[in-house]
């Protein structure tokens with residue numbers, strides 16, 4: 001799955017409405033979900049990847065056009 005390439009292509013098209021997508025820095029999977037044990041005010045927000053099990057505060061953030069669905 002080369003989703004990052006698709007996203008790059010999307011980003012180069014136009015930038016009227018922005019929507020962000022969070023990707024795993026390890027496997028580039030979009031299945032990253034925040035773990036908010038402490039609601040993020042004492043510790044940095046930690047994200048967990050459903051795909052590879054990565055856990056950490058680092059993530060890739062990309063902006064998507066609104067017309068992209070299910071990315």
Ligand SMILES: [Zn+2]
Nearest residue numbers: 024027049052
């Ligand atoms: Zn991952």
